[in-house]
Amino acid sequence: MKQYEEKYKEIFRYLSLGISRNEISKLLKTSRNTIRKFENATESLRLTWNDASSMTSEEFANKLFPKSNDDNDNLQPKPDCEMMYLELQRPGVNKMILWQEYSEEVRAAGKIPLQYSQFCNYFNQYIERNKATMHFDHKVAERIEVDWAGTTVPIVDELTCEVSKGYLFVATLPYSQYTYVELMSDMKQENWINAHINMFEYFGGTTPLLIPDNLKTGVIKHPKNDDVILNKSYQEMGDYYDVAIVPTFVRSPKGKPSVEGTVGKVTSSIIARLRKEEFHSIKEANIKIRKCLDEFNAKSFQKRDGSRKEIFENEEKIFLRPLPKESYEFAVWKKATVQYNYHVAFDKMYYSVPYEYIKQKVDI
Known part of the structure; x- marks a missing residue:
C-alpha cells in the first residue's frame, strides 16, 4: 500500500475536479481497480477534498486504510469477511450464526474472539470499502427474472423480401446480473417455454423462484387476493424444474426490476449494435446475438468490481440447483x-x- 500513499491525495484531487477514472489512470499510471477501491473508501467515509487537503499523505492514507496491529491480530483474529459475504447469501444464514461459528473456531485455537458488536462493525466496514456499490438486497441464486424486450429485430425473407419480426426473450439473475437473451419468431406459448428451457441450459442450473410478467402465455388469472392460475404448460415446466413461478402484480414492473433494467441495457448493447445488419432467419440472428451477449456479460461494471460473468462464475453458479438429466419437452394441451x-x-x-x-x- 505504501507505493500508493503519495498518490492518494492526487487521485482524490483529480476526482474532486470531475476527471474520469480512465484519465486519472493515465495521468498517475495507476490501475482503474485501485482508483475504484480508493473511491469506494472515500465515499464510505463521506470525505470531501476540504477534509483531505489539510492532511499529510500518510494521515490521509491511514484515514482511508487503517493499519492493523499485528500483535493484536494474532491474539484476536479477524473474521474472513469475503467468506462471510458469500455465506450470507445462503437462505437462513445471518451474522449471529456466522459470529457463533467464528467464536467457536477462535476459542478452539486458544485465542479471543471479537465481541458480536465488534464483529458486525468490522464486517460493515469491509462492505463499505469493498462492496460499497453492490446491491446487498439480492440473495445469491434465489430467483430468475424473465421478460420480453419491447424492441423487435427485423427478419427479411431472402426469396420474397417480406419482413417479419423477431422478439427478444431476456432473463437475468439479479445477484450477479448475469443475463440470457434469445430471439424468437413470436411470443406464443411454445417459444415462451422453449426460451425458458434454453435459458436454464445456458445458466447451467435453476433457482427456487422464477419471476415473469402477467403475459397471457404464462398466466391465465392473477387475482389480487387469490391464488395465481398459470397456463397448464407453463405450470408443468415449472414443476418439472422444481421452480416456483411467481408472477409480479399486474402493472407492477418494480416486481422484477433487474430484468426491467437489463432489457434497456441489452436493447442498447445488442439490438442497437445490430441495427444495420440484415438477417434472413432467426437462427442467423441468434448467432450474432449470442456473440454480443457473451461480450455484454464479460464487460466490466462501471460502478462495481468485475463483470456479470466473473461474479456469476465465482460467486453464484455453485449455488444454482442442478438441472434434470433430460430437458423439459413442450406439450400442447x-x-x-x-x-x-x-x-x-x-x-x-x-x-x-x-x-x-x-x-x-x-x-x-
Whole structure:
C-alpha cells in the first residue's frame, strides 16, 4: 500500500475536479481497480477534498486504510469477511450464526474472539470499502427474472423480401446480473417455454423462484387476493424444474426490476449494435446475438468490481440447483368432448378413451 500513499491525495484531487477514472489512470499510471477501491473508501467515509487537503499523505492514507496491529491480530483474529459475504447469501444464514461459528473456531485455537458488536462493525466496514456499490438486497441464486424486450429485430425473407419480426426473450439473475437473451419468431406459448428451457441450459442450473410478467402465455388469472392460475404448460415446466413461478402484480414492473433494467441495457448493447445488419432467419440472428451477449456479460461494471460473468462464475453458479438429466419437452394441451364411439379427435387423428367418459370434456 505504501507505493500508493503519495498518490492518494492526487487521485482524490483529480476526482474532486470531475476527471474520469480512465484519465486519472493515465495521468498517475495507476490501475482503474485501485482508483475504484480508493473511491469506494472515500465515499464510505463521506470525505470531501476540504477534509483531505489539510492532511499529510500518510494521515490521509491511514484515514482511508487503517493499519492493523499485528500483535493484536494474532491474539484476536479477524473474521474472513469475503467468506462471510458469500455465506450470507445462503437462505437462513445471518451474522449471529456466522459470529457463533467464528467464536467457536477462535476459542478452539486458544485465542479471543471479537465481541458480536465488534464483529458486525468490522464486517460493515469491509462492505463499505469493498462492496460499497453492490446491491446487498439480492440473495445469491434465489430467483430468475424473465421478460420480453419491447424492441423487435427485423427478419427479411431472402426469396420474397417480406419482413417479419423477431422478439427478444431476456432473463437475468439479479445477484450477479448475469443475463440470457434469445430471439424468437413470436411470443406464443411454445417459444415462451422453449426460451425458458434454453435459458436454464445456458445458466447451467435453476433457482427456487422464477419471476415473469402477467403475459397471457404464462398466466391465465392473477387475482389480487387469490391464488395465481398459470397456463397448464407453463405450470408443468415449472414443476418439472422444481421452480416456483411467481408472477409480479399486474402493472407492477418494480416486481422484477433487474430484468426491467437489463432489457434497456441489452436493447442498447445488442439490438442497437445490430441495427444495420440484415438477417434472413432467426437462427442467423441468434448467432450474432449470442456473440454480443457473451461480450455484454464479460464487460466490466462501471460502478462495481468485475463483470456479470466473473461474479456469476465465482460467486453464484455453485449455488444454482442442478438441472434434470433430460430437458423439459413442450406439450400442447387441448379440451375435447368424448364422442359416442368413445374416441376423441386431435390433429386429424382419433384416440380411444374409456367409455365412461362419453359426452364428457377431457384434457388432451
